[in-house]
Amino acid sequence: MDCICFEPQWPADELLMKYQYISDFFIALAYFSIPLELIYFVKKSAVFPYRWVLVQFGAFIVLCGATHLINLWTFDVYTPTVAIVMTTAKVLTAAVSCATALMLVHIIPDLLSVKTRELFLKNKAAELDREMGIIRTQEETGRHVRMLTHEIRSTLNRHTILKTTLVELGRTLGLEECALWMPTRSGLELQLSYTLHQQNPVGFTVPIQSPVINQVFSTDRAVKISPNSPVARLRPASGKFILGEVVAVRVPLLHLNNFQIYDWPELSTKRYALMVLMLPSDSARQWHVHELELVEVVADQVAVALSHAAILEESMRARDLLMEQNVALDHARREAETAVRARNSFLAVMNHEMRTPMHSIIALSSLLQETDLTPEQRLMVETILKSSNLLATLINGVLDLSRLEDGSLELDSATFNLHFLFKEVLNLIKPVASVKRLYVTSSLSSDLPEYAVGDEKRLMQIILNIVGNAVKFTNEGSISISAIIAKPDSLRDPRAPDFFPLPGDNNFYMRVQVKDTGIGISQQDTPKLFTKFAESQSTASRNPSGSGLGLAICKRFVNLMEGNIWIESEGVGKGSTAIFYVKLEYPARLNESRLPHMRLQPKLGQTSFPGVKVLVVDDNGVSRTATRGLLVHLGCDVTVVSSGEECLQVITKDHKVVIMDVSLPGTESYNAARLVHDRFPKRHEKPLIITLTSNTDRSAKENLLRVGVDAVVVKPVSVEKMRTALSELLEHKKDVQ
């Protein structure tokens, strides 16, 4: 090849050579520029992994370019065909190279940025994968916890709870061993209570005050502990190389009343149990965070479940205790009732048994007194009498009082003569009073009704007791008894502020005052007066104060009668005044038939049936006379006949009652009754027929009633029987009319 300064030999050759020169030049240029571009752009971008290839590639291009450049100086003459082919090839190569070089300028940055994005996405994908993994594990943990909790809480049995916990934890976490250590009663040691695989844990104990345990107890998180610590040395030493990791967590043992929300469970409990969990040995497993969280949650749940179980146990125990107590109480009550019943029946028996001999003693001693006695004997008899009277009073008093005590005493209620009551008291008291030369006066107010409804016997007892005391404790002077109807405003006595009497329409309060000029009562003794068995402490009283029961009983009776009683005294030697109020009823209506039952001694000649004309039919003279006497006693106007015939002759419509003795011969009585019945067809004229029979046969009675007899009275006839029969019949007749 000639140098460029030479003129080419043929013009065609020159053209071709010119083109060849140009092409080579451009190719070289392209070859050089491409690596430069590459280097430039790669330097600009951070990401280009194959730098060494780049260098190789750069070297390759540069050398190729150099080759082409050197070709500029080597110039061979080729045949024109070859020359043309070469020229064309070179021209094309040059064009493509330049085009490529130019295009690379655009493409390389794009390629580089794609790479960058790709890397970025890859990173993102990895991150998302990671996160998803975490979420999944969390969800699984949650599921496990729920399941565990469900298992634990589905039972209220302490042992089941704990066992289930261990089993489920073991399963969920794939543990080799799981154990629970409970604090002993003394609180100084932890005792192995439950394990997963060992059926009956031998009572290992571990002192509580060890650093590991303290560490675990001081936080509510699960703590990894060394597999060699005493609480973790549970597995049989079987030559495993790597012991699995161990985690321990505290389980608070809550007391029943420790459910304070805000400081639960930090402050409210001091007792913990220890749960120890061991991963399988010789595995590469480690405790993951989510597993620890699961363990912590479970520990809390267990605590709650245990406390529920404890509460339940407690309440069951309490309930059992209550039931036992209930049974015991019931038993005791029944025993008490039996005892009371026994006592009452004992008292009832003793009542009779004790009174009878007592009365004999008193009666006979009184009789003895009436006989001829030497003075010593008389003295002895008097003493006997006094003592036995005292004893009798005491017995009566005790028996009454015991009945009063259990409230089994009920007041009787009957109509009685109030004036008469006071008269009797006076009569009873007069002998003693006259012996002591005391004046006794009584004044009953005029508005005090003659009859009243109440418990006569007990009222008598009260008055007698009070008056008797007055007489007993008075040696000279007088005793005055007064009774009035209490006025409503005077009912509230300032001395008895708790007393609120409320008289009603039918009731009235009677105020009785007994004043004496006796030895009086000192201030200090006054409150004890009505206390049973309380003796007067005063040395001035020479008289032994009775049995001590009298006033107590009085007070009880007065209270039962809705009243009040108290004793006033100005002091020793200044006499005393006893005042009491009792509630009585007005008699409903003065019914003849309800007039008081007569006592034997004072004969008042009660007339129940004044002027009632009665016809007595009896063939037996004695019996006739007896019946007549009875009816006369009742105040009737009596006619006697001795046969049925006479009866029919004598009877008039004025005769209100016919009393017939059924033992009239044959069927005389039946006939007579029937005839009398027929004689007076008009109801209001018909006399009442009463038959006296000794036959208690029911059919006989019915026969009589069928014939027209109004009443059948069974012999022997007493005053009462007759009275009752008459009053009932006359009442009825009155009503019917």
Next chain:
Amino acid sequence: MDAVSQLQRQFVEHATSLYREGYLDDQFTQLLKLQDESNPDFVVEVVSLFFEDSEKLLNNLATALQQESIDYKQVDAHVHQFKGSSSSIGAQRVKNVCVVFRNYCDEKNLDGCLVCLEQAKNEYLLVRNKLEALFNLEQQILQAGGSVPMMA
């Protein structure tokens, strides 16, 4: 005073014994109750009536049982009367004998009846004596100026 109390004591004793030994029963007490100021001699009246009646009845019974052919119905009627009076008075033992007597009458058992008649007569005499003694004592007490003790 002593005499009266002595008499009273005797009266009480006697009266008590009558009841205790069954000569008298509650019916007599009832009669006593009927005696009062308006009827002071009631008891004596009734008792005297009883005595008269009984003697009559006893005689009738004796006659009736001596018949050749005894009319038991009649006998029964008499006994019935006797029973009635004695129970009105309260002469318990007499009444009891009458009950037995009636049974024999029903059986028409002459021997039984005769035995009963004797018994009845005896009982009647006994009770009559006792009652008379009682009334005597009563009289004496009243004459001595005391009061007749009342039955409790």
